[in-house]
Amino acid sequence: MASTFFGMDIANSALSAAQVLMDVAGQNIANDATQGYSQQVAELAPTQPYAQPDMGGLYTPQLGTGVQVQEVQRVRAGYLDGLFRSTQSGESYYGTRSNYLTAIQSALDEPGSSGLSTAMNTFLSDFQTLSQDPQSTASRTVVQQDGEALAAQVQGIYKGLESVGQQAQSQASLDAQTVNTDLKQLGNLNQTIATAQALGQQPNDLLDERDNLLDSLSQLTNFSFTQNTTEVGSYDVTQVTVTMPAQGGGTVTLLDGGKYGSLSVQPTATSASSYASESAGLNLNAEEDTINGAAIDITSSDSLDSIAQKINDADAGVAATVVQNGSQYQLQLSSTTGQAIGGSGDDLFGTSAQGLGISLTSPQLAVSAQDADTGATSAVAPTGGSIGAAYAFVNQDLNPNYQGSLMSQLNGAVAALANAVNEQQEAGYYQDPTSGDWESGVPFFATSDGSSTITAANIALSSQVQGNTAYIAAAGTSGDVGDGSNATAIADIANESHGPLQQYSSFVSDMGSQVDLSQNLQGTAQSLLTQVTSQRSSTAGVSINDQMTNLMQAQTMYTAAAKVSEAMDSSLQSLISAIQP
């Protein structure tokens, strides 16, 4: 037989359960607008029933003893998280990429009267005017001035592209810092969550916080996230692991339980790499090498590590690190000053058969990751998120040596123009301003840095043409002051099919379509992301209607339980008053 107050206890358990239900509804309503909050539900279950063998009858009845709150769980569909993060990584990649490309597009200012196309056209048609009166100093000066303006504009555009590249580099560097902070926080969260879960607690809010951090990490680069559940005692403990593919194969683990690694971006003007395999033995000849003018004394017994040490000790504005690249080790040089790295010597810069075969051209933005478990640093090539966008933009689009890149197209058009003008100028004749003799033409364009290759970075007027307009070779035959046929031939460069002007216009078209493409891809990723977000929100989001219904239900339950309690009380009251005199 149950105790006298048994029923009161049942009512009491209902009262406290109803209160929890109301609390949970309150918490959900309070976080209706909180970003990344998952709605929580309290799961109720009947308490352990009470068997009553003394009631007689065929069966031994079990009496229910009330209700209890078994758990308060967050509602979340895990598979949507993975979809959300991979979509967001792509969306962020194309968004960032289209920002960088749009900046370049603005720097070019095409189509318009202030673009490079106009400057090139004007410069070439100046030669037509010169052909009308080859002796005219005014026409010659116009050619010279417009040539100078053209060179200055090309250099200006180059600097514009370079500065967008620098912005991308420093943004990637800031993003890497964010990654590192997030990784550290994630490590702490993994630990806290593990501790709580092992004690049977449900750290719903911490889980939300961890998911939010993973969401924001996915914007930055292409991490892979895995969730592993292990059993600790009788409770499940879920931990998140973050990995990333290493360059040349394998993966780098950036987060493993409480341990976290780091990502580093070297925003350098030039860095270098060598793919010499240390296991094959380094073929060093102990000659003296230099980096940025500082002597690096390499002996035949040096290893990659000791060479890196020597370079770092030389304090030449270059940081050397040994990173693993697949099965090979790689010596990576990065500039600490942002200046280009220069060097000489067979050991470091010779062919890989002779030494390390370091190439001083690419990549220009190096990203390396430190493993959370081993602490080893490996080179990574990010392909997603904002860091991936900066990596591709700097190392491919702005890399003059990368085939078909925007920079190589710009250089190609500029070099084509300069070389065509130079070639035709050299085919003509001019009258030497001092001796009065007729001479074969001299180049019109030269480089400002003494290099033999004209690029967008160094195009300038040759010193002769800069100094005296008489060096403009307008004449096609020696000795004829009135002969402007060579000037006409130079102006005709504008007609050439696949000539410099066409090369430039196809460069502008290509850039435009790349901006367009990245914007479209971002748009696609964006709408997919919206859809996934909706789906996620449909499951995990708070709905006031739901919560109100829950609240009503709990309220009704509370009122009814109070009624039960009151009924019990009055029953007992009538019993007590019956036995009283």
Add this chain to the structure above:
Amino acid sequence: MRISDQMMTQNMTQGIDQAQTALARTTEEVSSGVSISEPSDNPVGTGQLLQFETARKQISAWQSNAQAAQSQMQTADQTLSELQNDLSSAESLATEANSGTTTTAQFQDMSQQAQSILNDVASLFNTQYGGQYIFSGTAQEQPVSGPDASGDYSTSAEQNSGTFTAQALEIGQGVKIPTSVNASPLLGGQTYTLSAYQDASTMPQWLQQRGEALGQVAAAGTSVGTSGSPFPSGEPSSTYVDSLTSPATTTTPLTTTSVSYGTSVVDVLGYLQQDLTSGNAAAVEADLGALQSQSETLSSVQAALGANEDRVQSAVSQLEQTSSTLQTQQGSVENVDMAQLISQLTAQQTAYQAAVAAAAQMKLPTLANYLT
């Protein structure tokens, strides 16, 4: 599907954003009137625009060249007409002198007129355009002719040696037009330098005639010299007789001095003036023949110039047509279809207003509003 509150907010914001972006883009196109303000708006169209611009720039350079050529040619045309007038005056002068009734005084008078015609012709050949001698071709800084220290007129070395190079301007893709007149047929001609008893039959007919009139050239079989004996048979039909200063019948012994004859228009006018001075009607007749043939040559030079002028004229109208075609093409790539755009704008405005109005109604009642 379960709808959470954040979903509603997110979808609403996105709807307004999209409507606003589309509206902004259309407004930009309507206000600027061009559909391509950045390469990414239409990458292929941008490439076309840049090439149109190159073509337009070239056409305007060719147009400017054609204009310069036209002005220069007009100057040359005018000069040639004046030259033709001068030659006609010289011809009538020679005809008049040849009438047979001319007195010595009249010959002197005519000689002076011939001299002034010669001066005029010489200065016409030195006509300048923009500081350049128009008949000098690419050697534009050198005058064509002029009196030398001894007052004799000569033509420039280039014209005589036939190395004249015309200045040429480009007035179309690969089309070059000579802008300077080649007056070599008038100014050049040949110089015949002969020494005593040399064959004179290589010279033009009129020079032989004039030589005979002056007694400098003897036809085969005629008697010359002190001996009065005829040229031995086997001599050329016409032979220069070495006697510059006297008629053939002179008694002055023959010397071995040589002489040269020129055939340029300046030379002919010089001869005319000399022959008028000396009153040698037969020589003047020979000069008249030369003047007539020079006048024909001048006409052909004028015709050649006229043909070039026509070429430039037709090139100018062709360039204008190409330029307007180009403008039409450029417009079709670059300009917006305003009617279509305006209706699009109206539709987008409505969509945007609807999105905003819906957002204003966003605070839908929940169950909470009905619980008491």
